[in-house]
Amino acid sequence: MPTDPLPARVLARRQAIGDRIRAARTERKITQEKLGELVGADRKTINRIEQGSYATTIDRLILIADALETPLADLVR
Template sequence: MQRPPARRRCSADRRPSCGTKIEKRDPPDADIGTCRSDRCRVPRDLPDWTYTRRREQGDRIRDLRSRANLTQEVFAEMTGIDRRTLQRIEPGTSDPPYSSLLLIADALDVPLRDLVG
């Protein structure tokens, strides 16, 4: 019995693709698309400075976590955020929701403004 062909998946959220063409862009890990599906989480075309700011924010979070001598696993347990999500936030490949930023700031005992710059 033959297996059905694999469906193309949106690399942003690993769900079956809605059929929209997804382009690679700088940085290479940022997927850009024009998906209109409400289930697809492919980021819309954003200005380049947003990716730079996102990376800077992730660097600040990583630095503060490292100074507190916390591993990602321990930090994930402290915040209640999935470790894989933290792995996407720190390099800037994911936009953290406001509630996650609040949890991160609370766990690191820093004001939110220190995280967002």
């Protein structure tokens, strides 16, 4: 794990991905709790991913995209 802070551009991209996840989730009228159940995470984790404050794994992003019936590429573009 790097000890240096991440560049601002990385944090901004993480936030943008979180924003797209939140938009897809709310468009489909799925709560954070329900999305968490579908992907094996708690509501707090989903919230942190959407806020961009948590670096999740690619595996969890795939699960989120599948649960939201959204292409992964649309979430991470």
